[in-house]
Amino acid sequence: MPQWLFKSEPDTWSWQDQVAKGDVGEEWHGVRNYQARNNMRAMKVGDRGFFYHSNQGREIVGIVEVCATSHPDSTTDDPRWDCVDLRAVEPLPKPVSLETCKADPRLADMVLVNNSRLSVQPVSDAEWALICALGGLAPA
DNA sequence: GCCAACGTTGGC
DNA sequence: GCCAACGTTGGC
Numbered sequence: 574m575p576q577w578l579f580k581s582e583p584d585t586w587s588w589q590d591q592v593a594k595g596d597v598g599e600e601w602h603g604v605r606n607y608q609a610r611n612n613m614r615a616m617k618v619g620d621r622g623f624f625y626h627s628n629q630g631r632e633i634v635g636i637v638e639v640c641a642t643s644h645p646d647s648t649t650d651d652p653r654w655d656c657v658d659l660r661a662v663e664p665l666p667k668p669v670s671l672e673t674c675k676a677d678p679r680l681a682d683m684v685l686v687n688n689s690r691l692s693v694q695p696v697s698d699a700e701w702a703l704i705c706a707l708g709g710l711a712p713a
Numbered sequence: 714g715c716c717a718a719c720g721t722t723g724g725c
Numbered sequence: 726g727c728c729a730a731c732g733t734t735g736g737c
Contacts, residue, residue: 582735605733606720628735671736690719690734 576696577612577622578685579637579659588624588634591661598640598660601693602648609693613657614643621662623696623704625685632670633704636662665708679703 579601581587591599604610620639626632641658674680680703684694696704705711 580735608720631736688719689736692734 574617574620575615576698576701577616577620578625578633578694578696579622580625580627580692580694582628583626583630584628588626588661588664591624591635591637591659592664594660596640596660598658600647601656601659602646604646604656604692605654606692608691610653610655612693612695614655616642616657618642622659623701624661630668631672632668633665633674633708634668635664636710638662663710665705665710667707667709669704669707673707674704677703677707 585603586599601613604613616639618639618641622637622639623633624635624637626634637659639657640660643655643657645652646654646656671685674683675686680686680700683696683700684691688694
């Protein structure tokens with residue numbers, strides 16, 4: 574099962590907003606980037622991802638789960654843009670900052686570190702396990 | 714608030 | 726199909 578990372582500016586859509594949606598979840602709409610969209614199209618129900626706060630906070634704050642596969646983005650009529658639905662799973666007891674990721678040589682290849690502009694990214698198994706550990710979660 | 718990096722657009 | 730111009734993102 575692949576893992577992912579979703580970025581959002583907390584001013585626009587924060588972890589708290591996501592949690593407030595509960596198990597119903599919410600469309601991850603607004604993505605207008607092909608790479609990010611293609612990543613979402615590859616997702617399956619049950620795939621997990623990190624929720625990252627960009628701009629303010631700049632840290633991974635929680636874990637989300639895909640609860641609906643890719644479908645048309647309801648915020649646009651442009652048929653190019655799809656999105657998945659996400660629901661909050663659990664917060665990280667200790668959020669993992671971008672600074673921490675950059676400082677850790679084991680995360681040097683992480684997309685978040687190398688291509689900060691991609692808003693929906695894949696995360697490798699090793700990166701996932703390490704960040705969960707840094708975040709204070711027991712390994713899954 | 715600034716600016717570098719990146720992606721997209723559109724003229725040719 | 727190339728590439729310059731432009732807009733946006735996001736770290737600092």
